Amino acid sequence: MPSFDIESTFDRHEMTNAVDQANKELERRFDFKGIDASFELTENSVDLTAEESFHVDQMFSILVTALTKRKLDVRSLGESTTNRTGRKMTRSYPLKQGIDQPTAKKIVKVIKDAKLKVQASIQGEQVRVTGKKRDDLQEAMGLLRGNDDIPVPLTFTNFRD
DSSP states (O other): OOOOEOOOOOOOHHHHHHHHHHHHHHHOOGGGGGGGOOOOOEEEEEEEEEEEEEOOHHHHHHHHHHHTTOOOOOOGBOOEEEEEEEEEEEEEBBBBOOOHEEEEEEHHHHHHTTTSSEEEEEEEEOOOOESHHHHHHHHHHHHHHTTTTOSSOEEEEEEEE
């Protein structure tokens, strides 16, 4: 029986390239001349560090542009946390990997509400969709791609006949 898995992943290498590209943009920008500001990619987050909150806000738009150019979904960044230590301000955006339980339930509900001839089941941090025909599975993929209510970027893997 044909099936595919729905996951929420991103290309780590492309994320590294996007952060490097954003750092290079900081060096070129006139409004950041003489300002100690940087982007840093850690294991679980992207950190924006600058002296003022105004600069950190501008840095976020630079990061979004770099992610978009690299074809990475901005939804892979989580809610930010801000820390101020001395003269520096750091805003950290956690990286989302995997589908959490409430989001997985929302995906299953969207598929069931569409009354497609497929079955969706939650398996850990992914959702498996099975059906009798490939066309039904592709219709489910299209439905999920067009849905803006899902807060994470979706990746479709293991498409099997």
